[in-house]
Amino acid sequence: AQKITQTQPGMFVQEKEAVTLDCTYDTSDQSYGLFWYKQPSSGEMIFLIYQGSYDEQNATEGRYSLNFQKARKSANLVISASQLGDSAMYFCAMREGQAAGNKLTFGGGTRVLVKP
């Protein structure tokens, strides 16, 4: 079974508009971490934002915010005021606890293309 599911393979967004990237996860752990990474065409993975399973408030980092709905096992990324440089692949990832080896599991990614 997929542990991280990103249902949107690709999205277009108009410059200066907001976009929401979906991510659902599956775990039986109580303690886990959720991450979003950006991968431009050059290939490097850029850490964007983190949400801990015990965090009551949604994480925010500049134009990035994470809409964390624990009961629904959902951790959507919201990018506000999109810029042309936001065009990239975006990956949601989950880190479970020691029983799972503290490994990071990635979703399949969503490609975002920002239109001028």
Add this chain to the structure above:
Amino acid sequence: DGGITQSPKYLFRKEGQNVTLSCEQNLNHDAMYWYRQDPGQGLRLIYYSQIVNDFQKGDIAEGYSVSREKKESFPLTVTSAQKNPTAFYLCASSIGGGTLSSQHFGDGTRLSIL
């Protein structure tokens, strides 16, 4: 500047040949990881190491080997047993293995078969 250095950036392998990808970090991180990424797909974990002289298999370890003799270094060998090695390989590190630790990535190595 602190970071993770992967070399080479591009690597070509002949049939039946072993090749080694280098990963060095100067972040003083305990944990290091190797991932494989195929075109248009997410990352899959090959091997990881949480401390020196110890490492564990990830989800797709067959055909690969690693060593962790120094904290700073975690080389990955793609052996001839890996029948489809063409992919983008990413190395990462984190402070520890806990759930709060984000991973920092190198710039990757693209491996192709000649």
